[in-house]
Amino acid sequence: MQNVSPGIRKVLLLNPPFDGLYIRDQWCSHMSKGTYFRQPVDLLMLSGRLHADGYELAVVDAVAEGLSPEKAQRRVEKFGPDAIIFLTGVDSLKDDIAFVTESKRRGAKVAVIIGDVVRDAGGKLLDDYPVLDACLSDYVTHGVHAFLQGDAGAAVNMFVRTPDGPRKVKASPPPKYFKLLRPLPAAALPPALRPPQPVRRGAHLGLVPLQVLFLPAGAVAVPHARRG
Numbered sequence: 001m002q003n004v005s006p007g008i009r010k011v012l013l014l015n016p017p018f019d020g021l022y023i024r025d026q027w028c029s030h031m032s033k034g035t036y037f038r039q040p041v042d043l044l045m046l047s048g049r050l051h052a053d054g055y056e057l058a059v060v061d062a063v064a065e066g067l068s069p070e071k072a073q074r075r076v077e078k079f080g081p082d083a084i085i086f087l088t089g090v091d092s093l094k095d096d097i098a099f100v101t102e103s104k105r106r107g108a109k110v111a112v113i114i115g116d117v118v119r120d121a122g123g124k125l126l127d128d129y130p131v132l133d134a135c136l137s138d139y140v141t142h143g144v145h146a147f148l149q150g151d152a153g154a155a156v157n158m159f160v161r162t163p164d165g166p167r168k169v170k171a172s173p174p175p176k177y178f179k180l181l182r183p184l185p186a187a188a189l190p191p192a193l194r195p196p197q198p199v200r201r202g203a204h205l206g207l208v209p210l211q212v213l214f215l216p217a218g219a220v221a222v223p224h225a226r227r228g
Helices: 041-052 069-079 093-105 116-128 143-148
Strands: 010-015 022-025 028-031 056-061 083-088 110-115 134-136 158-160 167-169 177-180 213-216
Touching: 010 041, 010 069, 041 056, 041 083, 041 143, 056 069, 069 093, 083 093, 083 116, 093 110, 110 116, 110 143, 116 134, 116 158, 116 167, 134 143, 143 158
Parallel strands: 010 056, 010 083, 083 110, 110 134
Antiparallel strands: 022 028, 134 158, 158 167, 177 213
16 A cells, blocks of 8 residues: 555645536535535535544635635645545546646645545546545545555545555444344433324323334434324
8 A cells, every 4th residue: 555644634625616506515516506505515524524533624615615726726725735635526527636736736745536436436536647645435434534644554435546556445344233122111202202292182102112223232222203
């Protein structure tokens, strides 16, 4: 595995510029059908994990802010990131790569790409675009933290470079699961989860069966009652 130099602390989460309301989000990219534009969940989830890992973060959403490529570059350069994690899409891939290439020329050390094309051709992207250091195929795991700290072998759910070519680092097998079917007295439920009081006079709630839950061993079950 080729490891990234450790010591990366400043990470920029980037939605690159585009001419129009281009949505890159949750492995899907398309032009907005109206004037709406939602927050990219991918970057939102990554920000929580990376913040918890102690990184200094900044976000540049050039589409939402209507930034030109040069204005966006100045924002990136002002923050001075060690690494850039950026969204892409089928229609914007080449422009996004060109933008990040310029960002690395101006000082960024690492570029990690995430988007719909990664799911289909993550390894090929590393072959086609040497400017990319890795491809992220899951934004809810800790693989990106391991990668940024130089441990590419632990960069689960990422495509990384190896001496033999790009390879996806697979996550470890999930824990064993068990079924939880034991009913819970309605009175033990939080008020918000309790079934509505029955209309029929004299009836009582009795036991409320839990939905079938599949939980990792040792997890705490949160009861869920269906409302009629």
